[in-house]
């Protein structure tokens with residue numbers, strides 16, 4: 494495998510949802526979720542530009558199974574904007590579960606994007622809500638700073654990382670998925686589907702050890 498040289502003029506690191514609720518013991522824990530921390534922190538130290546996302550739902554959010562009578566987490570429902578997986582209540586604004594993992598080097602970030610704030614629409618991607626049309630503004634932020642290549646780490650590989658990677662490709666960015674810096678939820682084949690979709694969209698896969706300054 495060949496090394497990937499960071500170009501600080503055009504590269505940015507995107508750290509997705511490294512929050513307590515997605516780590517072991519959290520409300521929507523990802524197996525081994527906290528294993529992404531050393532990788533994320535190491536890369537934050539290498540990149541001049543880091544953007545961090547934070548899942549940030551109001552209580553009673555429509556992606557919570559508890560908001561739908563008789564529904565359980567991981568069931569699917571049909572929303573106005575298409576199919577939506579239902580989740581346990583998680584990342585509620587201001588809660589300890591919504592806070593970044595204590596060990597994450599958040600202070601070095603340029604920008605923190607909060608998503609999932611609209612009660613009626615879930616938002617996996619750092620670029621668009623799940624209706625695929627409401628933007629977060631990240632494309633414009635990157636464009637105005639002439640940042641054209643994104644390196645992705647975080648949680649979860651098959652949801653927020655995957656949707657962010659696919660939207661980034663659609664928006665014309667080069668994308669590198671740092672595989673050892675991600676962990677997956679993996680429900681109903683979601684991880685395999687995500688990996689195929691990312692590969693087909695032109696996402697490049699790498700290991701953090703390949704990324705050098």
Ligand code: VGL
Pocket residue numbers: 509510515548580617648649650651652653654
């Ligand atoms: C996520 C499910 C619900 C994620 C966020 O960060 O991947 N997954 N909300």
Ligand code: ZN
Pocket residue numbers: 548549550556583584609
């Ligand atoms: Zn969420």
